[in-house]
Each structure stands twice: as structure tokens, then as C-alpha cells.
Amino acid sequence: MSSNPGRPAPSGPFGERTRAEVFALILTDGPLSRVEVAAKLGLSPSTVTRLLPPLLDGDYIRETGRAATALGRPRRLLEVNAARHLVVGVKISPTHVTGVLTDMAARVVGRAETPVPDTLPTTILRATTALTRDLLSGVDTSLVLGIGVGVGGHVGREAGICHTSALLDWHEVPVAAPLAEATGLPVVVENDVNTLVVAERWFGAGRDTRSFAVVTIGPGVGCGLLLGGAMYTGATGMAGEFGHLPLDPAGPKCLCGNHGCLEALASSAAIVRDLAHEGVRVSSAEQAAALARAGNPAAREVYARVGNALGRGLAALVNLLDLELIVLAGEGAAEHDLFGPAMTAGLRAHAFSKAAERPVHIDPATDDLWARGAACLMIGAAVAGPLTPPRVERHHP
Amino acid sequence: MSSNPGRPAPSGPFGERTRAEVFALILTDGPLSRVEVAAKLGLSPSTVTRLLPPLLDGDYIRETGRAATALGRPRRLLEVNAARHLVVGVKISPTHVTGVLTDMAARVVGRAETPVPDTLPTTILRATTALTRDLLSGVDTSLVLGIGVGVGGHVGREAGICHTSALLDWHEVPVAAPLAEATGLPVVVENDVNTLVVAERWFGAGRDTRSFAVVTIGPGVGCGLLLGGAMYTGATGMAGEFGHLPLDPAGPKCLCGNHGCLEALASSAAIVRDLAHEGVRVSSAEQAAALARAGNPAAREVYARVGNALGRGLAALVNLLDLELIVLAGEGAAEHDLFGPAMTAGLRAHAFSKAAERPVHIDPATDDLWARGAACLMIGAAVAGPLTPPRVERHHP
DNA sequence: CTTCTTTTCTTGACACACGAAAGTAACTCT
């Protein structure tokens, strides 16, 4: 795909799409010399030279020292000026809102959290505004790039709207506009799992991968996709609905009304319910995990079944999309020691691709990491990075 | 990554990518005036004007008459010169090879078929060569654009190799090179379902759709994907493995060794087997269908189960990828009257996206249509069309 | 039969993205 040359370029130092790619690469892999950037992006050195001046002039990127090579002219190293901006990343949960403050290199420099009494839009948005003010107290506002927000549900990024969220019981809730109004800052909203995709792509297991999925397990099961180097959100932004993969018509009833959905087999609630079925009463998945680790055979059996369901689900994912990697995240990922073996066995049995031989990467991300991902998203959106191709809509491409 | 502008352009009238898009649009939607082309592609009229001369000079496109508008200068209509080239499209099946000859507008002007005694690569390739010679007998070879080939299995298009095909028992079989050698023509090879994706995108239900799946049912279950306007083949070209979606751990055993794969629930063999289980012996799915249509309750029940499995599988597909449309093709699609209601019910029950409300498009494609899709692929590859960003591989002696 | 008006195409001037090739810079080794 070509970029959109010829069209009136947006103002600012990030008018060019390739320039944004250069910036993102230096951010994630810097310090790098011009020649290294060119090689990693498949560009010619002259192109990199041409793209840099605005970034250097705008103090987004700095030349920091030179790296002597064995022979020849030493490389001049380029680095992101992390102090150029501050960025706020927010993760919205049903019981609390988590925020981090990062620098322009997406390094966390502050954090905050607020409990919320209910999930009414006004409550949550007010809490988010307060949290942002808190994080930014004493900070020069002109230094702040913007706010990235991750919400669990169907999000329309362009419109900044959360169309639906079962978790929060939201319908067509405007998120970006009120937050931008209240804070005076640019706001980007995305599905929360997709913020994690950005974080994994930039700093995590997906660094050198062009197609992977992030699957989150916990109260629900979610999925974010990076396909061919770009985030995939589907025709209407709803892609990644993975929790209701129908895995077993004889399985337990799911909240969606069907039987044997992945979520009905592998969520925290499913674990508690299955264990109760075995005559063992626990009130949370953590207790179930503790029992299993203590050797309780019923609990171990439940986790094995969870692992099998997960393995079969991940196999479906890998087979259909021919992914290079799967990152398993979310609260439930911490119980990997319990469901891992059965999951791997299930995946191996069902998967065709070689990706099944690569271990699933486990990353039990904290809320802070999700929020950091939201900050990454804001940075990525600001630099129109490789993850966010705001392509010109063509009717017949 | 960016495309390769600036590089020395390949010779011929299709050096520029946008030119190929203009050509493809006129092919599929023509006759069109310059202004209409510009509007549909999101270009300015001047750009279209600039791109056309080589196509007109090369007689790829012709000005055919003018369309008087109510007011103003009448539009000069552009059309593809269908007679400019002939194209061969081939579908390889385990028992026979089907070929069609099409003009440059992908209209079928000839067909041929050869049975093959076995599936050895040499046998099949020899049969394909003979078939091609047959189709092209009496034709000026310089008029022939090339050969498009569809093979069921994992195909590496760039290398022109069939990595594996369970159906044919092939492993790392070179296809493009020997055919190009034997015929002296350019050859493009793809997975057969993907050739159908191209055909559906150009002329079928997917005309105005940017993301859809073609699911084929018959001896096996296959799937081809168009995501965001481009064919999706995954990290290693294996995407679309859909037949072994694990739908029921208690289901019948599949050839892959697992239980309850979609293919084990909905393939022709599954139908015959399930009916035998009910005490009714038939030797083919067609017989089963005839029984069901005659009112046999066991057969009707079997087809209802097939429909349910298909509906659950399609729901998984639509949910995960947020598709706009599903095209159901392959021999088995003809039995839509039997499994359709159960399929639709299953899909509706499990699917979240609105796509589930759009009816699944049924297209029981004959082998000729698959072969035509292969011809479309060759045309698309030749013009580096919207579906095929990778440049034409010419396996020329 | 002119002369508008409307729409379609064409032309010319410009801008930007990118690469190849050739030139310049900075360092080490001999």
C-alpha cells in the first residue's frame, strides 16, 4: 500500500507517514543511527536524512553522541527526547479508574487510581477528569501531548465514542469529547485490549512481530489483533470478539444465552462455578488457584479443563489467521502454572501452523500496563505511527 | 512498510500502481467516464487523465461512445478491451483438472476438463499443460496473458510452490516454474479458495465489500479472507484454516485426530457417516440430500445438525473478524435449502455483529467458477490490481 | 444563429515521497 503522497499534508512535524514510522522506531529501538533506521524500515539512507530535520528542529528527536564503529565514520545516534511531552494513559475498569503519566518515550513517571462507586458515564468521566488533573498537578499543560483512554467494549475511535460496553453497561457514551472539554487536551479512545496490543507491539513480546493476538483472560475473555503490522479492528471496529467462541454445545450456559462459549469455560466466574459443581465452594478465582496450588484435585481438574478450552480456542485463532505469536494477558494469566500444560497440549493438538510450537507468551499485565498502553496509543496516534494508518478512504481500492 | 515508488518502474503500461487500480475499476464497473473513475477511486479527474494514455495507446482500454447527460459535455465512456488478451484459469482437483479460457474482462470464452488417474505432481502438471494447450489450440500465443492456477493447500505465491496439500498429498511441489517452462507463459499460483475470493470480489457478492470471507463446504471446509480490501493470507500464507475449528469435544473424530472439528461435523463425509449412524446407508452427500428432500426424517435431522455446526462456525468467524459478509460456496452449498435454516439460527444465536443479520450469500460455485477465479487472479496480478499488491511473478524461461 | 451555462476533460505548474548514484565527512589502519 502506498502512503498518501500528493495530498495536502497535515501540519506539524508529523505530516508524513513515514516520518512517524521513523519516530516510532527510534522510540522503541533507539538510540539508532540513520543508517540503522533505514535498514530496519527498509528505506534508503537518503530518505531518512530527508525526514529527520523537522523532528530535530522540533526537538522531538536529538542527536546524542556518536557510536564508534570498528572502522569508518562513527554513527551519530538518534534518540527520542523523552522530556518533550508528557502523556496520560487511562484504563477504565468497573470498580476503579487507573491512570499513568508517561514521558514521550512511554516511560511511566507517575500513577494514580480512583475507585468509582458506580459505572454511570458521568461518574466515570468525572473520576477520569479528576485523575488526570491529579496526575498533571504542577505540570505545565502546554507540555502535555494528550490522553489515551482504554475502555472495555465496542469503541469508535474516530468519533471517540463507546458504542456498547457490557462490563460498564454503557450505550453510545461519548468519551473523547467530554474529556477533551474538561481537560483541554486531545483525547484518543480505544478498546482496552487494543491498548495492550500497542504496548506489546512497542515494548513487549510483539516487538519484532507483524501479526499477533493479545488474548486477555479474567472476568471475561478478550482479544486484540495486530495483522500485517497494523492493528485490526474490523469493518465496524468490533473485531476481536473472542470470548463467545462456541467450543462445546454441551458446555455450561453463558451469559450470552448460548452454551459452551470460551468465556463460559475459562473466565474467573466459570472457574468458581465449576469448582462449586465439584462440591468445593470458593468466592474467587484466586481462592481456586490457591486450592489448586495446594494440591486440591478438584481445583486442579478445573484448571486443566480451563487450559484445554483455552488451548482449543487459541488453536482456532492461530489456524484461522496464521499468527506468529499469541500473548496471553489479563488477571487470569497469572494462573498459567495451573492451566498452562493443558492449554499447550490443546493448542498443539489442534493447531496446524508453526506458531503453535512457539510458546504462548504469558504477560499478566497490571492495570498500570493497560494504562501505559493507552498512553502508547496516544503517542502512536500523535505521530500517526505504524500502528495507526489513517488511510484515505477509497471507495474501490 | 511502504511500497516501492521511486524504484525503476517495470516496463509496460502498468508501471504505476494507480494505473492498475484504474484499469481494474473499469474492468469490474465499466463502462465509466473519467470523472466517474476519479470519483470512485477518490482521485482528481486530472490524475485519471494523466494515467490513461498508456492504457489507450496499448489498446487495453477503449473509448466506446459517449453518454449524453442532461446538461453539459457528454461523458466519454471507457471500457476494457476484452479482446486484448486471453487468460487461462485452472482449478486442480484430486480427480480432474478444470480449465477455462477467458478474455481480458474475465468472461469465459472456453472450457476444458481432464480426468487424472492419480495426484502425482508430474501427472497433474502434465494434465494441466495438456489442458492449457488444448484451450489455446489455434490461438496466437502472443495474445495470451498467462495462467492462473488454484490449488487446495498451502501455497507460496511468490515462489510458485505448493508447500503442502493434504488433498493431493503434495509436499513442496513447484507448480509455477514447470508450467511456465512447459507453456512459455507467466503463471500465478494461489490457494484455490483465494481464487474464489478474487472472483467474488470482482464480480460476485463481495463487489462493494471491504471485508468478507468465502467459506467452502464439500469434501472439506475451506476459507478465504478479504480483510480491509486486501486478500489476507497470514504470516506464512496459511491463513484461512477453518475446517478444524474445534466446535464440540464430544463430536465425531476428525481426520486430524481431534474430535468435533467443523469439518468432522459438516463435510460431505460427515453427512454420509452421520446418516449411517442413524441406520441409513448412502454413498454420497447427494444421496443424503435427495433423501432429505424426499422427507426422510433422519436425513433432515442430519442436515439440521450440519447447519447448526456451520452457523456456530460462521459466528466465530464473523465475531472475531467483524466481517461484512460471508459467501458460502463449494459443492455443499447447493444443499442450502436443507441446512440453511439451522445455520441461520445458529449464526444469529451466536453472532454479535450486525453482519449476522445480513443473509449469508450462497454461491454453489462450479469448478468453472473456481477456474475463472484463477483467471481473475492472473489478470489481477498482471495489473497489480487492488487485490494483489505483490508484483507479478514471471516464471519465464 | 449566436451567446450563455453546465459539465467533462486537458494542460501546466507545483508539491511531496522515494531511491540510485555520486559526493562529502569522519574515522582507523598502514
Place this chain on the structure above:
DNA sequence: AGAGTTACTTTCGTGTGTCAAGAAAAGAAG
């Protein structure tokens, strides 16, 4: 000091696309 090596820069050609202004081809109005 010169030769060798690698890093960057400059120049130029091509692809891709816009905009603005003009030419062309009709019907409608006078």
C-alpha cells in the same frame, strides 16, 4: 600522509497526486 571503510548528504529522476485555469462539447436562452 595516504588508503580504506563506513556514515551521511546532495542531486537528480520518477512516481503520485493536487489545484487552477483553460478547452471542448453539448443544451438552453436570447
